[in-house]
Amino acid sequence: MIEIKKLSKQADNKLILRGIDLSIKKGETVAILGPNGAGKSTLLKVLATLIKPTSGIVKINGLNLKKDHIEIKKGLGYLPHSSLLYDHYSPLENLVFFGNIYGVKNVEERATKLVKDVGLSFFLNEPVKNFSRGMIQRIAIARAIIHEPEVLLLDEPHTGLDQGAITILNNVILSMKDRGATTLMVTHDFKQAAEICDRIIIVKNGKIVDDFKMERHNLGYVSEKYELQVEGVS
Numbered sequence: 520m521i522e523i524k525k526l527s528k529q530a531d532n533k534l535i536l537r538g539i540d541l542s543i544k545k546g547e548t549v550a551i552l553g554p555n556g557a558g559k560s561t562l563l564k565v566l567a568t569l570i571k572p573t574s575g576i577v578k579i580n581g582l583n584l585k586k587d588h589i590e591i592k593k594g595l596g597y598l599p600h601s602s603l604l605y606d607h608y609s610p611l612e613n614l615v616f617f618g619n620i621y622g623v624k625n626v627e628e629r630a631t632k633l634v635k636d637v638g639l640s641f642f643l644n645e646p647v648k649n650f651s652r653g654m655i656q657r658i659a660i661a662r663a664i665i666h667e668p669e670v671l672l673l674d675e676p677h678t679g680l681d682q683g684a685i686t687i688l689n690n691v692i693l694s695m696k697d698r699g700a701t702t703l704m705v706t707h708d709f710k711q712a713a714e715i716c717d718r719i720i721i722v723k724n725g726k727i728v729d730d731f732k733m734e735r736h737n738l739g740y741v742s743e744k745y746e747l748q749v750e751g752v753s
């Protein structure tokens with residue numbers, strides 16, 4: 520589903536990504552862990568077609584990122600650090616706006632259902648500018664999946680969410696997985712990574728330093744691996 524070969528990204532004479540090789544199968548839910556500045560968000564931005572790689576090959580669903588980025592974008596759902604929402608619009612207006620960009624059918628119905636799914640029905644028509652951080656993040660999650668993307672790219676999606684919203688988000692990710700979607704999630708939250716992901720990748724200094732499956736593993740295992748690779752504790 521996602522094939523990355525020898526991917527590098529340089530900016531301002533700094534090599535941010537240094538030769539990433541990664542292959543992700545359809546339906547996999549993968550967490551990307553790593554210290555601040557490791558290059559995790561940069562990797563996600565390259566996959567989201569927001570920035571161009573300096574070198575290397577990226578293929579998503581058989582399409583080449585260099586040539587077919589418009590086609591690729593249609594099948595992607597991207598949740599960045601910033602919400603991308605319009606402040607003066609309500610959740611309904613925001614979701615209808617983004618849904619229309621992707622040509623979503625019965626868009627008002629779908630938008631209303633998603634606002635309900637993220638627990639904000641009561642605020643359907645309130646401007647987003649009055650929302651708390653967690654409420655904005657809930658709507659941002661709904662925005663990222665309005666077009667039922669095949670690939671979900673999430674950058675620290677659990678940040679700012681309360682326990683109820685964490686459960687909602689995890690259910691969104693798991694139900695997308697049930698429908699065959701592939702998820703790549705950058706996170707500092709090992710607990711969530713251990714709970715919902717089938718595979719963990721650790722990035723350090725722009726390189727993948729570990730990559731393992733989560734079958735039968737637990738939070739303690741993730742922490743051990745991370746300490747070994749990132750903090751150099753053995």
Ligand SMILES: Nc1ncnc2c1ncn2[C@@H]1O[C@H](COP(=O)(O)OP(=O)(O)OP(=O)(O)O)[C@@H](O)[C@H]1O
Pocket residue numbers: 530531533535553554555556557558559560561562
């Ligand atoms: N456009 C840019 N120009 C120059 N340097 C950049 C640019 N974008 C990112 N960087 C640098 O690349 C490095 C990796 O940044 P990135 O945002 O990918 O890290 P990250 O792993 O997501 O970190 P965090 O956990 O703090 O979110 C950082 O040193 C950052 O300063």
Ligand SMILES: [Mg+2]
Pocket residue numbers: 559560561674
């Ligand atoms: Mg980041």
